[in-house]
Amino acid sequence: MAQISLTLPDGNARQYNAGITAGEVAADISKSLGKKAISATVNGAHVDLAWPIEEDADIAIHTMADEEQANELVRHDLAHIMARAVQEIWPDTKVTIGPVIKDGWYYDFDRTESFTPEDLATIEKKMKEIINKRDEVRTEVWDRARAIKHYQDNDEPYKVELIEAIPGDEPLRMYWHGDWQDLCRGPHLQHTGQVPGDAFKLMSIAGAYWRGDSDRAMLQRIYGVAFTGKEKLKAHLNMLEEAAKRDHRKLGREMDLFHMQEEAPGQVFWHPNGWTVYTELQDYMRRKQRAAGYVEVNTPQVVDRKLWEASGHWDKYQEHMFIVEVDEDHAREKAVNALKPMNCPCHVQIFNQGMKSYRDLPLRMAEFGSCNRYEPSGALHGIMRVRGFTQDDGHIFCREDQIEAECAAFIDYLASVYKDLGFEKFEIMFATRPEKRVGTEESWDHVENALENAIRAAGHPYTLDAGEGAFYGPKLDFKLTDAIGREWQCGTFQVDPNLPERLGASYIGEDGSKHRPYMLHRACLGSFERFIGMLIENSAGKLPFWLAPRQVVVASITSEADEYVLEVVETLKAEGVRAEADMRNEKINYKVREHSVGKVPVILAVGGREVEEKTVSVRRLGQKQTSVQALSAVAQELAVEATPPDLRA
């Protein structure tokens, strides 16, 4: 029998007969490792302990202490165990697929009856029984024909389809958890008892399309989360609770920022507090973009379909546009209009007015553009995904040789804005040509190269997101990570050779003849609505002082201080601080609680002593201790904090 050499992570090599399994290697290294081992990585591939190794390889044996591998195995085995539990309880259920995802797994089932939330407890109970049985996990390699026959005989049509879709004719791996069998790539644990029975939880049931295709059957998906230990599960559930507390819809109500109602689905009624945040942010962005060399414009809301036909949007997005037709009795002539779903075609109209010279380029045009899109009802989510929104939109008309510098300048601009708003780090995704696209391959090659060179030149790391570009051109997407680790795509930078062509934009070059400009679409916040929603969730409502809608409440402790309360408020207002008086006949405890719930960053309490001494008792949101300070000093300090970051000395 041939000898092979297996190299351990510490560099030591051991000799074995070819065909030895990783489990046997583990047991050979030490008895305890043999017991604790759960899987192995062989030449970079994560495999079962029962997997035979036929040639020289690097090998690492994993135990439950190897978080990454252990989580994968636990979640993967739980997917199988759950599917087995479901089929044991409801034998007429058809199985499909059940992959591992972040924090857990899901499994999609086809069953006539709907699962109910109560069913989850039943399934969980059954799963624990299976785990307690410590059933062996077996694997066999079958050829395709046998596997297909097996699933046909067992009336599992989805599995048949899956096998038929696997390219090539390599043999398939079949796994058994006890008597229950599934087609699977592996790897798995050795027996069901290795899965921690107290570190998983079934979370929810939802519909999901078979193979992610909305034209195909709707299956029932059950989601679960799982970890290697129950403390980790607990920590995860706490995190979810924490996230729920930050929900912008809840905070939006508690802080009296905005509301939404049935009569205007997907549109925001901004209340005074929320609108203060909005306008404060908009004022900031206006200063920033002016400083970055943009000219600001404004364009119509209701635009004839002819323009959308010319731009190509009518064809592609008609169903997602609000169509506006004036009543025939009133209209002088019949016209079909659409609420603008985007600003780009309108900006080209401005560009097209008069002759442009190469000397005018790059022309950076910005608009706080209000757009309306008829988003599918299921897509709406608070103020994060709405039907009426305002983008911090901008289009740069430029020559090809200017793309690189404009891209670099935009990344600087965006980094500076994000930093001011409390996000030090962001990620760049480089999205390339999608399947459905316009333009020639040469043009795509060209523009993708130009954009990639531009990011490289900007010296920022990026991740390739192949096939995710816009239909007209490649793009960069900018992702922020919030305080509890969630990612948000906000900024974008897109190169578009298509729209200037379609809408006939041109400039006169140095050579005296007409040329096509490139159009760069870019946004930093994305939309004010979404970004504010994200800011609320990121800060759990504790917005930075300069953005906080109610910055200071001056609360009287006794009515004797009322006059002084007003004086303090006036002093602060004169310093540009948003201050208000609370002289209600309530106890100070009550006022402190109410304004704390309302996320007011600073409460200044004043009673007899403060009136005497011209001081205020300062209480910062979230802090228990207070400090008594001179009014003048506090006013100066708060004036600095109230200044937007770009205006600070």
Added chain:
RNA sequence: GCUGUAGUAGCUCAGUGGUAGAGCGCGUCAUUGGUAAUGACGAGGUCGGGAGUUCAAUCCUCCCCUACAGCACCA
């Protein structure tokens, strides 16, 4: 849009085939207090909309709207 769940007072929610209840909030009065809820009293709802079954519907059935979770979508 699809699957599922839900909609009762401003908010959070209980409840019932015989036209509704709590806590908070709101109003009035008393209370003048020292950093996350002072007390008493009071007002407030055609039970999401429409149709049907029934002597009788907030409750049962059907349709619609909206929200929530996920999927699909996101110029």
